[in-house]
Amino acid sequence: MCGIVGITGIADVSFSIYYALYALQHRGQESAGIATFDTTSLCKHKGNGLVSEVFNGINLSSLEGTIGIGHVRYPTTGENRPENIQPFLFEFRNHSIAIAHNGNLVNYQDIRTYFEDKGQIFWSTSDTEIISKVITEEIRCGGSMDDAIRQCMHLLKGSYSVVIMIDGDLYAFRDPYGIRPLCFGRTTDGGFIVASESVAIDALGATLERDVCPGEMICVTKDGFRSRRFTDAEHKAHCIFEYIYFSRADSYVDGTLVYDVRRRIGGLISEEAPVEADAVCTVPDSGTAYAVGYSERSGIPYVECLIKNRYMGRTFIMPTQELREIAVRIKLNPISDHLRGKSIVLVDDSIVRGTTSRRIITIMRQAGAKEIHMRIGSPMITAPCYLGVDMPTRNELIGSRCGVEDVRNRITATTLHYISLDALVRSIGKPVSDLCTGCLTGKYPIEIRGEECESRPVDFVESDFQTSLFPVE
Numbered sequence: 001m002c003g004i005v006g007i008t009g010i011a012d013v014s015f016s017i018y019y020a021l022y023a024l025q026h027r028g029q030e031s032a033g034i035a036t037f038d039t040t041s042l043c044k045h046k047g048n049g050l051v052s053e054v055f056n057g058i059n060l061s062s063l064e065g066t067i068g069i070g071h072v073r074y075p076t077t078g079e080n081r082p083e084n085i086q087p088f089l090f091e092f093r094n095h096s097i098a099i100a101h102n103g104n105l106v107n108y109q110d111i112r113t114y115f116e117d118k119g120q121i122f123w124s125t126s127d128t129e130i131i132s133k134v135i136t137e138e139i140r141c142g143g144s145m146d147d148a149i150r151q152c153m154h155l156l157k158g159s160y161s162v163v164i165m166i167d168g169d170l171y172a173f174r175d176p177y178g179i180r181p182l183c184f185g186r187t188t189d190g191g192f193i194v195a196s197e198s199v200a201i202d203a204l205g206a207t208l209e210r211d212v213c214p215g216e217m218i219c220v221t222k223d224g225f226r227s228r229r230f231t232d233a234e235h236k237a238h239c240i241f242e243y244i245y246f247s248r249a250d251s252y253v254d255g256t257l258v259y260d261v262r263r264r265i266g267g268l269i270s271e272e273a274p275v276e277a278d279a280v281c282t283v284p285d286s287g288t289a290y291a292v293g294y295s296e297r298s299g300i301p302y303v304e305c306l307i308k309n310r311y312m313g314r315t316f317i318m319p320t321q322e323l324r325e326i327a328v329r330i331k332l333n334p335i336s337d338h339l340r341g342k343s344i345v346l347v348d349d350s351i352v353r354g355t356t357s358r359r360i361i362t363i364m365r366q367a368g369a370k371e372i373h374m375r376i377g378s379p380m381i382t383a384p385c386y387l388g389v390d391m392p393t394r395n396e397l398i399g400s401r402c403g404v405e406d407v408r409n410r411i412t413a414t415t416l417h418y419i420s421l422d423a424l425v426r427s428i429g430k431p432v433s434d435l436c437t438g439c440l441t442g443k444y445p446i447e448i449r450g451e452e453c454e455s456r457p458v459d460f461v462e463s464d465f466q467t468s469l470f471p472v473e
């Protein structure tokens with residue numbers, strides 16, 4: 001997972017990008033970077049850490065220009081090394097280009113080998129670099145940026161939401177299935193912003209126009225806004241995990257407010273697995289909207305029993321199991337007075353390895369809880385993600401190795417219920433055939449070696465470009 005943003009037509013654009021990256025921080029904490037174009041050359045600053053750390057003491061005014069792009073990285077392909085920090089910047093045939101990508105390309109190695117066989121060198125281990133190779137190859141052959149992006153859609157397999165700055169122009173495009181989110185909006189002073197999530201648009205006080213459609217390219221040049229559709233797949237494959245966990249609850253993803261999806265899920269879990277209890281408690285913050293929904297539907301009061309230390313990063317990114325366990329203890333403090341002698345419905349978004357739930361249930365029991373009925377906003381996660389979410393291997397996924405009763409036993413819950421896939425899909429409000437459910441079903445929308453694929457053919461359409469902000473039909 002990663003967060004990307006591109007902004008154009010705003011004075012001191014680096015400040016706006018900086019704020020937008022803050023809004024997207026939940027999408028990646030490993031590194032952050034900004035690139036701008038000052039009408040003659042590229043300016044950049046990037047580094048390892050949170051946005052606040054990377055830009056601490058940096059004079060943002062030195063990143064000059066009215067156009068720029070930014071990135072926060074959560075590693076999927078490629079190790080944590082300086083060369084992999086985005087945006088990637090390069091010069092090619094008098095063009096100054098910067099690129100930022102969210103997603104994961106499953107044919108990365110094949111395309112890399114193709115270019116290496118032609119004598120090209122690579123300086124990173126990130127799959128994003130092959131997008132830059134496809135673009136420069138097309139330009140080398142005399143193609144336009146439109147041609148280059150069309151070519152990307154033909155060649156790249158996997159998930160990609162991409163922003164590209166080339167000289168003073170901003171381009172953005174999304175893979176034919178729309179796996180990762182991407183949307184755009186207008187700022188009050190006539191500027192334009194494209195970002196992974198609408199919260200980045202909100203952060204600037206800008207207005208969300210719409211999502212970039214799957215298979216669509218949009219661009220803003222000196223001639224204004226343009227959009228073009230290169231593919232029109234009958235079935236999309238929006239990542240279901242964006243709704244479950246990854247996107248911020250206050251984001252609109254593909255037209256749907258994530259908070260309301262989670263609240264509906266909470267309501268449906270209470271219908272699927274009712275229980276008599278004294279209180280409904282969230283695992284903050286990931287379980288909150290779900291817990292609110294459960295409480296509303298069941299009539300059981302919503303009571304906070306765990307308080308989160310807001311100054312800790314995500315425990316998931318700790319490198320070892322032991323460190324992750326310590327981190328959970330520091331991160332959440334139980335309120336004993338709310339727990340002592342009580343039966344609690346504990347609601348969270350997902351169980352991945354099972355470590356978090358077990359630790360939380362242990363500290364709640366130590367604080368006096370009598371019963372803990374665990375309710376989970378996703379079905380069992382049984383398979384890895386190859387399309388951009390950092391999911392462990394099957395071996396590490398508790399849902400891949402154990403049945404529900406075994407998981408309940410291991411996390412020491414009194415009862416355990418995962419929402420059904422059917423109820424989850426109803427809560428999202430899109431047909432299941434437009435969602436990627438790979439991590440839940442082990443069936444992927446794209447061919448992945450050794451995995452089962454649900455084929456979803458892509459039609460290549462060559463729409464004329466249009467200048468209205470509305471999607472091409």
Ligand code: AMP
Binds near residue numbers: 317348350353390
């Ligand atoms: P665990 O079961 O200990 O692996 O942790 C599961 C918790 O981590 C979930 O409740 C989520 O809040 C969070 N989580 C789930 N998937 C991810 C992910 N891919 N990256 C970071 N955190 C995640």
